[in-house]
Each structure stands twice: as C-alpha cells, then as structure tokens.
Amino acid sequence: MRKLIYGFGVSLDGYVNDRDGRIDWTDPDDELHQYHNDRFRSLEVAVNGRRLYELMAEYWPHVPADAPPIQREFGELWTGKPKVVFSRTLTEVHWNSTLLRENAVEEVRKLKAGGDGVMEVGGASLASALMPHGLIDEYQLFVSPMVLGGGTPMFPALDQRIGLRLVETRRFDTAVLLRYVVD
Template sequence: MRKLIYPYGVSLDGYVNDRDGNIDWTDPDEELHQFHNDRFRELEISLHGRRMYELMAEYWPHIPEDASPIEREFAGLWTEKRKVVFSRTLTEVHWNSTLVGENAVEEVRRLKSEGDGVMEVGGANLAASLIPHGLIDEYQLFISPVVLGGGTPLFPPLDKRIQLRLAETRRFETVVMLRYVAD
C-alpha cells in the first residue's frame, strides 16, 4: 500500500498560513530547498487541493530566468510529477495533473491501494479532509520560528486523538523538521 505523507511548513503556534493566507514566512533557504527537491523526487504522486495547485501552477511552470539552479530543478520536478488535483470548481488542470471533483477520501483510498510507493498531500484543506479518516501515514512538520497568532491551522478539529510516534528530528538553518509516523 502506498504511504501518504503530509509535509508542511508550520508556524510555532501551529498555522500553515497567516490570517491573510500569506506563506511568505516559509520561503526555504538553499539547504532546505534542496532537501525538498530530493524528497519530492522520491514521490510517485503529489496530491493537491485547489488553492495549493493554483499557487504552485502560477509560479513553478513560469519561474523567472534569474531563478537559482535549485529552483529550476524543482520547477522541472513539479511540472513533470504526477499530480492529482481535488477541486469542485476547477474545470481543467495541466502539467501532468488529473482533476478529481468528488469524494477525495475514496479517491485517496483507491490511490493508496494501487501501489507501494510514496504520495504527499499538499494543501491544508485537503489534508484536513483526510486526517479524520486515518489516511495520513506520516507528518513532516517544518517548524518556522514565527508566531502568527491566527490563520489556517495545521490540523482540523478532531473527534478523537491521533497517536503519533516521533521518527526523526532534523535541524536546518531556518527551520526544525519533526517527522512523525502514525501508530
């Protein structure tokens, strides 16, 4: 069965964006960007919510000419990677993407059962729809030293707790990564 990871930049107080939806505080330095490139290269499928897809599609296929080699590498990885985009409002997607308009939970269950590699979920709202169903196997939190005081929380309200086990910690220059696996 495919493993589903939820890798996300998060503020010290648990938000993935600020009250205005900004994520500018998550810009990776070169070391962290290379780590994400290497991690992304190993994925079979990247799952995107609508907002995450639109954000990524607005930038990565059209990066500026003066972009760094690491950014250019990620742009190629992102545009070529198989993506599944979950949206009820989009009518088309590009760059090796498939659009799914209904029942994200059932589609993710199906995708997990069709292989034995690794998928990631990108987008807090999409992840929030999957977390209560126990579909996330691993959480990779990239904790930034910023307190936002509000925004979109990393985790949705839950009816029951999720027991996790710390599998790895890693210190980067700008963030600390905590990797947790579901028991």
C-alpha cells in the same frame, strides 16, 4: 500500499499560512530547499487541494531563467510529477495533473491501494478531510520560527486522537523538521 505523507511548512503556533493566505514567511534556505527537492523527487504522485495547486501553479511552471538552480530544479520536478487535484470549482488543470471533483476520501484510498511507493497530500483543507479516516501515514512538519496569531491551522479539530511516534528531527537555518509516523 502506498504511504501517504502530509508535509507542510508551519508556524510555531500551528498555522500553514497567515490571515491573508500568505506563506512568504516559509522561504527555505538552500539546504532545506534541496531537502524538499529530493523529497519531492521520491514521490510517485502529489495529491493537492485547489488552493495549494493554484499557488504552486502560479510560480513553479514559470521559474525565471535567472532563478537559482535549486529553484529551477524544483520547477522541473513539480511540472513533471503526476498530480491529482481535488476541486469542485476548477474547470481544468495542467502540468501532468488530473482533476477530481468528488469524494476525496475514496479516491485517496484508491490511490493508496494503487502502488507501493510514496505519495504526498498538500493543502491543509484536503489533509483535514483525510485525517479522520486514518489515511495519512506520516506527518512532516517544517516548523518556522514565526508566530502568526491566526491563519489556516495545519490540523483540524478531531473527534479522536491520532497517536504519533517521532522518528526524525533535523535543524535547518530557516526551519526545524519534525517527522512523525502514525502509531
């Protein structure tokens, strides 16, 4: 069975974007960017919600030729990686993506059962729908030294606790990685 990771840049107070939906405060340093490139390269499939897919699709397929090599590399990785996008409003997706409209929980269960590698869920709303069903196996928080005071929380209100075990910490110039697996 595939392992599902929920990894995201998050403010110290727990938000993945600010009140205006911006994530410009999460700009990674080169070491962290390379870490993301390597991590993304190892994925079999990326599972995205609509908002994250649209945000990624605005930039990564169109990385300027004069952008740093590390960014061009991620653009190539992102466009080539198989992606599943959950949306009821999009009519089409591109760049090796498949659009699904219904029942994210059941579809993610099928995806997990369809291999033995690693997949990642991107988008706080989609991850929030999967958490109560025990579908996320690992959480990777890239905590930025920023207090936003509001925005989209990384974690939803839950009816039951999710027990986690810290398996890795790593300091980058622009964030600290906290990596947890579900107990």
